Amino acid sequence: MAASENLEDLPGVGPATAEKLEENGFDSYQGIAVASPGELSNTADIGESSASDIIQAAREAADIGGFESGAQVLERREQIGKLTWGVDEVDELLGGGVETQSITEVYGEFGAGKSQVTHQLAVNVQLPKEHGGLEGSAIFVDSEDTFRPERIDQMVRGHDDEVLAAAMELHGLVGEDEEADPTDEGLLEDLVEVMLDNIHVAKAFNSNHQILLAEKAKELASESQDDEFPVRLLAVDSLTAHFRAEYVGRGELAERQQKLNKHLHDLMRVGDLNNTAVVVTNQVASNPDSFFGDPTQPIGGNILGHTSTFRIYLRKSKGNKRIVKLVDAPNLPDGEGVMRVEEGGLMNE
Numbered sequence: 001m002a003a004s005e006n007l008e009d010l011p012g013v014g015p016a017t018a019e020k021l022e023e024n025g026f027d028s029y030q031g032i033a034v035a036s037p038g039e040l041s042n043t044a045d046i047g048e049s050s051a052s053d054i055i056q057a058a059r060e061a062a063d064i065g066g067f068e069s070g071a072q073v074l075e076r077r078e079q080i081g082k083l084t085w086g087v088d089e090v091d092e093l094l095g096g097g098v099e100t101q102s103i104t105e106v107y108g109e110f111g112a113g114k115s116q117v118t119h120q121l122a123v124n125v126q127l128p129k130e131h132g133g134l135e136g137s138a139i140f141v142d143s144e145d146t147f148r149p150e151r152i153d154q155m156v157r158g159h160d161d162e163v164l165a166a167a168m169e170l171h172g173l174v175g176e177d178e179e180a181d182p183t184d185e186g187l188l189e190d191l192v193e194v195m196l197d198n199i200h201v202a203k204a205f206n207s208n209h210q211i212l213l214a215e216k217a218k219e220l221a222s223e224s225q226d227d228e229f230p231v232r233l234l235a236v237d238s239l240t241a242h243f244r245a246e247y248v249g250r251g252e253l254a255e256r257q258q259k260l261n262k263h264l265h266d267l268m269r270v271g272d273l274n275n276t277a278v279v280v281t282n283q284v285a286s287n288p289d290s291f292f293g294d295p296t297q298p299i300g301g302n303i304l305g306h307t308s309t310f311r312i313y314l315r316k317s318k319g320n321k322r323i324v325k326l327v328d329a330p331n332l333p334d335g336e337g338v339m340r341v342e343e344g345g346l347m348n349e
Contacts, residue, residue, distance in 0.1 A: 005029050010057045012050050020044045025219045029062035030273060083233065083277050084124050084132025085117070086159075087346050089337030093326050094310065097132060100232065100277045103268055103307060105239075107282035107298040108314035113322045113341050114281035115146040117314070118235040120346045121279055122199050123155045125233040128166045134277070135170065136232025137198040137224065139217045143210055143241050147201050153192045158344020167191060198229055207242040207259060214266040221274040232277060234270050239263075239280040264307040280308070321349065 005028055007018040024043045026032050032040065032055060040051035068076075082097035091097050098104050098121065106114050122140055127133025140147055159167070164182035171194045173187055174180045181187060200220060204210035214236075221231040240260070247256030271278040282298045298311070311328040317338070324337045338349040 005061075007032075010054050010061070012046070012054050012057075017044045017046060025215050025222070027219070027222065028273075029058045031218075031222070031269075032058035033062045034269060034272075079275060081129075081134045081232065081275065081277070082132070083121060083134050084127075085339070085346055086120060086124055086132070087324075087337065087339040088348050090324050090339055090346075091132070093324065093332070093335050093337045094329075095332050098277045098279060099309070100134070100275045101271050102309035103264065103271065103278045103280060104310040104312065105280050105282055105298070105308035106312045106314060107284055109284050109316075112314040112316055113339075113346075114314060115144075115237050116151075116341050116346060118146075118237045118279060118281060119148070119151045120155055121233055121277075122235060123152060123159075123195060123345070125277070126167070126171075126195050126198055126229065127159075127163060128170045131163045131166055133167075134232035135229065136276075137200065137227075137229040138233040138235060139220060139231055140199055140201045141204055141210065141213050141217065141234070141236040142201060143204040143236070144238055145203065146237050147203075149196055152196055152199065154343050155345035156192045156195055157188060158342070158347075164188070164191070167195075171195075200231075204242065207246050207263075210236075210242055211259065211263050211266065214263055214270070218266065218270045218273070221270050221276055225274060231274060234267065234276055234278045236267065236278075236280045238283055240282050244283065261307070268307065 007013050007021055008015060010032070013021070021027070021032065021044050026035060026040070026043065035055060037048045037051040037055060040046070040055060041048045044051070081100040082095070083100070084091055084097045085094070106117050108114055118140065122138040124132060125134050125136050125138050127135075129135055161182040165180040168174055168180035168182070168187055168191055171191060173190050173194070202213050202216070204213055217234055221234065224230045243256050243260050247253065267278050267280070270276055284298055308328070309330060310326070313325040313327050315323045315325070317323050320340045320342060322339050322341055324339055326332060326335050340347045340349060
């Protein structure tokens with residue numbers, strides 16, 4: 001939190017309330033300004049009208065909540081980073097890569113390569129910007145026991161020599177006057193170790209724990225912004241598995257959607273407040289009512305459809321090939337690309 005942002009300066013916030021707010025990740029005026037009164041009320045044990053007053057004061061102090069000109073929106077959008085998949089066709093499809101300050105949903109059936117994408121992005125986010133990285137670290141929320149350090153090792157080594165040399169220099173593994181040797185096994189092992197250190201992994205045991213981890217991710221991302229490698233990627237693999245398993249039947253659908261909605265907005269807030277790319281994977285179900293086209297539909301209904309900025313459908317093709325289809329994006333046409341999933345990671349066809 002910036003030195004000028006003392007929560008106790010907000011009307012109605014005493015030391016005890018400030019401490020509760022900070023413990024729950026509301027450690028900045030901007031974080032409080034985008035909260036709902038109910039959320040703040042439950043967090044700090046205060047009445048909703050007091051919470052509304054605090055939020056209003058935070059909005060004024062943080063100078064957000066009003067209208068802004070199109071030119072200001074353009075200026076803010078110029079801060080957005082693009083994270084490469086490492087596959088030319090897919091990067092072109094996405095207008096340069098996965099956007100920060102957005103939720104990108106990747107859905108597909110079992111074995112389509114969803115977890116491969118999250119692993120690859122967790123490596124690529126740590127690359128220099130000139131090679132499509134964001135020079136940042138990653139948070140990986142693992143709800144299906146998919147995270148494999150060995151896969152990160154393979155994907156790091158899967159990059160070409162030029163990218164590896166640049167990554168070694170970025171991560172300070174060679175002196176200023178030294179030249180990085182990407183064939184040096186010792187240097188390669190050091191690079192893998194550094195990149196693994198920069199991926200913060202948490203296993204979600206159920207949906208409530210997953211929601212809590214999103215709040216912890218917000219704290220971690222916020223605290224990292226002044227670090228050498230700030231959090232620039234939040235990956236959730238998979239977003240819907242626990243919700244789908246725990247809320248079974250039509251009677252529980254409304255509660256499931258309500259919780260999923262809150263969870264998605266927590267994730268979105270991490271992206272918005274910290275200029276972080278949020279990538280979630282999603283399971284699919286078959287829609288028996290579909291007479292034409294692909295009957296495969298993503299889980300999560302309209303809530304997920306409306307909250308995701310970009311929706312990408314992965315499906316298997318021959319051998320190690322995968323079809324990557326951009327299904328929905330606010331500023332890009334729908335389209336398809338092809339990639340290969342190999343030992344060294346995601347590759348061009």
